[in-house]
Structure formats: C-alpha cells, structure tokens
Amino acid sequence: MAKKLPIEQEVQIDALSKDGLGAAILNERPLWVRNALPGERVQARILKRRGGQRYADGQPLSDLSRNRVTSACQHFPRCAGCNLHHLAYSEQLQLKQGRLAQELQRVGVAAAGWRTPSGLTRLGYRRKARLGVRVVGEQVLVGFRESFSNRVARLDACMTLTPRLSALLPPLKRLIAHLSQPRTIAQIEMAEGDSEAAILVRHLDVLTESDIEQWQHFSNSQEVQVILQPAGYDSLQPLPGQSSVRPLSYSIAEHGLSLQFYPQQFTQVNALMNRELIRVAMGYLGDVRERLVADLFCGIGNFSLPLARQGARVLGIEASAEAIAMAAANARRNGLTDRCSFRVADLYRAPTTADALWGSVGDPVVSGSAPEALIIDPPRSGAGVNLDSWVVNRVLQQIVYVSCNPQSFADDALRLQHAGFDLREVGIYDMFPQTAHVETIGHFVRAP
Ligand SMILES: C[S@@+](CC[C@H](N)C(=O)[O-])C[C@H]1O[C@@H](n2cnc3c(N)ncnc32)[C@H](O)[C@@H]1O
Structure with missing residues (x-):
C-alpha cells in the first residue's frame, strides 16, 4: 500500500x-x-x-x-482576497511586469519600449467586492473566500477595501445575525462611488417584514443604499419605501467629467489607478481632435467620454444594453452627445466585422469613416475572433489595448503583429495591489 x-x-x-x-x-x-x-x-x-x-x-x-515584508493584514494568508501581502511592493510590480514579459516572449512579440510599472495605491483602494456570507453556529461571516477552501474568511475589516466599505463589515455581520432567517442571505456585493456606497443583498427566500425593517434601519444608520437581489441582476429592487435603485457616480476631474453607474455594472475597482490608466491611454493617442476613435468593450464610457472631451468623435461598442444606455446618459450629462455614438453589439460574434461596426451611413458621429484609433478593453478571454477584421483598414493607425489577462494580451499582440502593428510600448499598471492580478496597457502603431 x-x-x-x-x-x-x-x-x-x-x-x-x-x-x-x-x-x-x-x-x-x-x-x-x-x-x-x-x-x-x-x-x-x-x-x-x-x-x-x-x-x-x-x-x-x-x-x-x-x-x-511583514503583512499589514492579519487575515493574510488565510483570506484569499489577496495573496502578496508578504512581498515588498516594488517586487510585486516586478513580478507582474515579469509575468507580462514571459507571455510576450512565449509568443515572440518584442516591445520597442517598456513603461515603468505604475502603482499609486497600496491599501484601501478597492471600491467593489463580492463577498460570501456563511452562518456558522451563532456567528455570521461576511468576507472573501479562504484560500484552498470554500469557507468564508473571518473578517472584521479588510485593508484592501476602501475604509468606508471595510467599515460596513461589522455592522453587516451583526445585522444578518439578528435577521429571522440569516441563512437566506447568500452573498453581499459592495460598490462605492465618490459620494455614496451601495450593497446588493442576494437573498434566497422572501424577506419577512421585520427583516426588511432591519435592512431599512441599516441603510439609514450606515448611510448606504441597500438593494435587494432575489435572483439574477434583472431582479434588483430597491428596499420598500425607496422609489428606485439609484446610480452611483465617479468623477474624472482631469477631464471635468462625472460618470454614473449602477452598482452591478462594470467599473474599474481602483479609482486612482483608473484615472492613471485613462491618463496613459490618452497620452498614447495624442491629439485626437476630430478623429474617429472606436472604444471597443466600452462599458459605461470610461474611455469614451475623456476621448470625446478631448475633441475626438467616439464610437463606443459593448454587449450590455444597460451599459450602453448608461454610456449614452453619461454623454448627455456631460454635454458630449454630439461627439459620441454608442451601440450594443456582441463583439465576439461574427459578423461584427469592421464594416458591420462602423460602416453605417447616417450616423453623424461616424459619418461613414473608419476609425483612426481603437481602444480595446476586453474581458479575460481577449479581443476575440473578429480582431483581425477590425484592423485591416489602413486608416487605422494606432491601438491602445487594455487587458486584465497577460496571456490573452500576448496572443492578441501576436495577431496584431501579423496584421502589421508594432508594439511601441507596453507595461503593467497595478489596479489590484497585494494580489497577483496583472493588468496591462499596450500601445500598438501601424508599422511604416
Ligand atoms: C474590462 S470591461 C471594460 C469596460 C470599460 N472599458 C471600462 O473601462 O470601464 C469589459 C467590458 O466588456 C463587455 N463585454 C463582455 N463581453 C462582451 C462581448 N461579447 N461583446 C461586447 N462587449 C462585451 C463587458 O460588459 C464590460 O463592460
């Protein structure tokens, strides 16, 4: 044996x-x-x-x-929310840049230049989180998963969450423990805007009246919007007594912009690094005045609106109809409708070819032209099957590619190289300090 x-x-x-x-x-x-x-x-x-x-x-x-280094967080390494609290921050940046370099080497793409890794935050940066809820005997746990297990970590505070979201953990745990059916609460999602925070409460059963009253009291005393989620995101509803789910907002002060979003919608989690990301992307694109730029996977317009503010004509495309509606509303709110056009499209599906995307007649923003620049900010799987068709038109001169997965970034970099684009500069920007997440920005220009 x-x-x-x-x-x-x-x-x-x-x-x-x-x-x-x-x-x-x-x-x-x-x-x-x-x-x-x-x-x-x-x-x-x-x-x-x-x-x-x-x-x-x-x-x-x-x-x-x-x-x-000595971990600043007492929950490390048990809590799986972070995995690098024991590594000096400068080394975290090197580790991430090294991982990106390995991926580019794997596919044989050489960058002409490397950005100094950019990391402006260490702790207290995280404005969004999805937390598990478990009832263990008399105790309620609300937190990230534990590493190597499905258990929920015992947290009273989280150092990577913003102080405001972290401070919600103890009262949340107390509240859930006092509900008539604590086990009906399966998950809590948190989101913070510049001036308001919200939580989505995923519950598996109908809440009793007294439990709803307790949530109302929590909402008032903690000054946080509580949104009930009995099923998927399309089931979201305000607490009884509230007329609607209110959007949150964040500003991009450098461009005089304020963007609204619903708590369940995608937004970059780290406000400071998001502004840095926009600054770098805009710097790469240079003078965009009157040029057509397509912002692919545009979400609620995080890149589209700064581009429009700089004088570009922007076509934003994205699969989520709710995100596109919010992007269009954000353009209206910021007085940029004449420079922005937004469309819903599943960019992974054929035939979202270039002609289908920007060949339309009658759109005054696009006005029959092809974009001179692209911003591509896809999910982990990368730009997808249509990438090659988006870049054939020789009007297109440059691409800023923002990625949350160095592997798919490298695969797409190789495809862009085959399509005639050089990787002029690449580097990581640290959206998730203390974790191993690698976020990349690359600037591709059409080879002479
Ligand atoms: C990484 S986020 C980027 C969002 C935005 N650029 C930002 O900075 O906030 C990726 C976006 O791709 C969208 N998306 C996911 N699958 C898609 C698809 N098949 N076609 C188009 N958009 C998709 C998501 O809804 C999400 O908004």
Whole structure:
C-alpha cells in the first residue's frame, strides 16, 4: 500500500507561481505553498489536494527572502482576497511586469519600449467586492473566500477595501445575525462611488417584514443604499419605501467629467489607478481632435467620454444594453452627445466585422469613416475572433489595448503583429495591489 504523505513537511521554495504561491517539489511532484517566497525553506502544511495538485500553508523557517515584508493584514494568508501581502511592493510590480514579459516572449512579440510599472495605491483602494456570507453556529461571516477552501474568511475589516466599505463589515455581520432567517442571505456585493456606497443583498427566500425593517434601519444608520437581489441582476429592487435603485457616480476631474453607474455594472475597482490608466491611454493617442476613435468593450464610457472631451468623435461598442444606455446618459450629462455614438453589439460574434461596426451611413458621429484609433478593453478571454477584421483598414493607425489577462494580451499582440502593428510600448499598471492580478496597457502603431 502506498505510504500516505505526512501532513507537514519542510520544503524549499524555488519560484513564485502566477497566483502568488511558492512553488516547491515534494516527492517529485509540485506543491503550491501560500506565504512562501523563492529561496526560503518553509514548513508546509498540506491543506488541499485536487486534480493531482497539492496546496499548503507555509511557515518560513530559514533563508528568509530579502523581499519578504511583514503583512499589514492579519487575515493574510488565510483570506484569499489577496495573496502578496508578504512581498515588498516594488517586487510585486516586478513580478507582474515579469509575468507580462514571459507571455510576450512565449509568443515572440518584442516591445520597442517598456513603461515603468505604475502603482499609486497600496491599501484601501478597492471600491467593489463580492463577498460570501456563511452562518456558522451563532456567528455570521461576511468576507472573501479562504484560500484552498470554500469557507468564508473571518473578517472584521479588510485593508484592501476602501475604509468606508471595510467599515460596513461589522455592522453587516451583526445585522444578518439578528435577521429571522440569516441563512437566506447568500452573498453581499459592495460598490462605492465618490459620494455614496451601495450593497446588493442576494437573498434566497422572501424577506419577512421585520427583516426588511432591519435592512431599512441599516441603510439609514450606515448611510448606504441597500438593494435587494432575489435572483439574477434583472431582479434588483430597491428596499420598500425607496422609489428606485439609484446610480452611483465617479468623477474624472482631469477631464471635468462625472460618470454614473449602477452598482452591478462594470467599473474599474481602483479609482486612482483608473484615472492613471485613462491618463496613459490618452497620452498614447495624442491629439485626437476630430478623429474617429472606436472604444471597443466600452462599458459605461470610461474611455469614451475623456476621448470625446478631448475633441475626438467616439464610437463606443459593448454587449450590455444597460451599459450602453448608461454610456449614452453619461454623454448627455456631460454635454458630449454630439461627439459620441454608442451601440450594443456582441463583439465576439461574427459578423461584427469592421464594416458591420462602423460602416453605417447616417450616423453623424461616424459619418461613414473608419476609425483612426481603437481602444480595446476586453474581458479575460481577449479581443476575440473578429480582431483581425477590425484592423485591416489602413486608416487605422494606432491601438491602445487594455487587458486584465497577460496571456490573452500576448496572443492578441501576436495577431496584431501579423496584421502589421508594432508594439511601441507596453507595461503593467497595478489596479489590484497585494494580489497577483496583472493588468496591462499596450500601445500598438501601424508599422511604416
Ligand atoms: C474590462 S470591461 C471594460 C469596460 C470599460 N472599458 C471600462 O473601462 O470601464 C469589459 C467590458 O466588456 C463587455 N463585454 C463582455 N463581453 C462582451 C462581448 N461579447 N461583446 C461586447 N462587449 C462585451 C463587458 O460588459 C464590460 O463592460
């Protein structure tokens, strides 16, 4: 009979995985260790085995990495919300830039220049979060998942959430514990705008009148909008007594803009880094006055409106009809309707080819022309099958590609290279400090 592995074992950490885990070899098989850095010897306690992989907690024993720092968060490394609290911030940036470089090397795309990694925040940056709720005996937990498990972390505060959202955790836990049926609350989503915060309460059963009263009291005392969610997002409803779900808003002061969004809609989670991202993207595009720029995967107009404010004609395209309605409303609110046109389209579906997207007659913003520049900010899977067709027209001179996945970014960079575009500059911008998330911005220009 095969000998069972001991639960605890001393191992040597050789590298850091893309998920921020220390990589070790134990009995000739990989072991992934949290709270462990390359070069360190750690006592590894195996917590989970799945699909031939083993995952462990690490207690450093010797040869501590000079890049190790004391975690500012007492919930690290158990809480899976973050995985790099033990790594010096400058090294976090290097790790992310290195991962991007590896991906570009994999596909054989060389960038002419690399941006200095940009990271303007460390903690307290996160304006959006989806948190699990669990009732354990008398106790209610509201938090991120624990790493290597489905349990919910025991949090009283979270250092990456904005102070305002973090401060909601203790009263939320108390409130749910006092409800007549705490187990009916399955999940809480939080969102913060510049002046108001909101929570979406996903509940599995009809709430009793007294429970609704408790939520109303919570909403008033915490000055937070509470939105009930009995099923999917299309079921969202205000608390009884409130006439409607109110949008939140954030400003992009540099461009004199204020954008509204509903809490469930996509917005960049880190307000300061979002403004930095817009600044860099606009800097790449240069003088956009009277030029047609297509903003693909435009959401609520996060890039479209700054571009329009700078004098571009902007065509924003996106799959979500609600996001497009909000983008159009944002253009109206900011006096930019004459420069913006927004369309709903599933950009992954053929035939969303260039002609189908911007070949339409009768749109005064597009006026029959093809864009000279694109902004592409897709989901993790990348730009999709239609990318090649969007870039064939030689009127198109440059592309700013914003990505949350270095792997799909690199794959698309290769396609753009084949289509005749050089990667003039690339780099990471750190939207999620203390986590292993890598966000990339690349500037492609048509080769002479
Ligand atoms: C990373 S977000 C970027 C949003 C926006 N650029 C911003 O900065 O807030 C990606 C966007 O792609 C949209 N999206 C997802 N799948 C899509 C598809 N198949 N076609 C078009 N848009 C899609 C999402 O609704 C989301 O708004």
